[in-house]
Amino acid sequence: MLTGLGPLLASLAAIDIAAFMSRFRRNAVLYGFALLFLLTAYALAVAALAVYLGGLWGLPTALLVVAGGALVLALVMYASVVTANRAEARRKREVAAANSSKALMATAALSALPLVIKSRPLLFVSVAAGLGFLLTRRAGSARRRTDEPAE
Numbered sequence: 001m002l003t004g005l006g007p008l009l010a011s012l013a014a015i016d017i018a019a020f021m022s023r024f025r026r027n028a029v030l031y032g033f034a035l036l037f038l039l040t041a042y043a044l045a046v047a048a049l050a051v052y053l054g055g056l057w058g059l060p061t062a063l064l065v066v067a068g069g070a071l072v073l074a075l076v077m078y079a080s081v082v083t084a085n086r087a088e089a090r091r092k093r094e095v096a097a098a099n100s101s102k103a104l105m106a107t108a109a110l111s112a113l114p115l116v117i118k119s120r121p122l123l124f125v126s127v128a129a130g131l132g133f134l135l136t137r138r139a140g141s142a143r144r145r146t147d148e149p150a151e
Helices: 005-014 017-057 059-118 120-147
Strands: none
Touching: 017 059
């Protein structure tokens, strides 16, 4: 247990903690200023759009159009996040179902193993079936590689 801890401690000691913290603080300050300037630019761009549209349609209408545009963008972003989360949850469910069926097959195979090992005819049949399964998988994968169109 402690033998695995030695390399971890050696790698941790090799890291210069002071340099890491200095770099972290510097990056945090610089990214903070960049975010501040980005938000300022965004606010000024929205204000300029409102002023421009205010000259065309009147100030109340321009502000309503800008607010409506922001609302539509927010709803589109929200819908995309919800869609991505649902797709990820569906993929997780499919993977969990596939893993549970594999685990069930492995459990069934392990529970039948003592019976197969005790009986010589069943042992030969199971070895032949396993080899046949592997050969058909290999032949199927080779066939798929040759059937694919060349680019």
